[in-house]
Amino acid sequence: MRASAAAKTCNAALIKPNQVGTVTATREAFDAAQAAGWDTIISARSGESEDVTIMHLAVGWGATQIKVGSMARSERTAKWNEGLRIQDALARVHARTPRLSTPRWMTRPTTQASH
Helix, strand or coil: CHHHHCCCCCCEEEECCCHCCCCHHHHHHHHHHHHHCEEEEHHHCCCCCCCCHHHHHHHHHCCCECCCCCCCHEEEEEEEEHHHHHHHHHHHHHCCCCCCCCHHHHCCCCCCCCC
């Protein structure tokens, strides 16, 4: 990452928490990407379990994006459902404390009226 940041050859890092080794090592990679000014994409491995921890890491760390795949399989659906639960909880918190920010990938699109 350091070499790519110095050469300005990247603008994002795809980080797979269950491939890095430890949560600490994952966070270090995430922080290095952010320090380089890159977008951060937290990615699940295909065929993994229904564990939803990855959604909490992505939101808690302020990842730019999350990649878990379509809702074709139950382990992916579990993660997306957890993301919706987190989004709903954050919406309730934001109603009371509007200065907090929600990652843009968790923002539901608004319908614009036609004129």
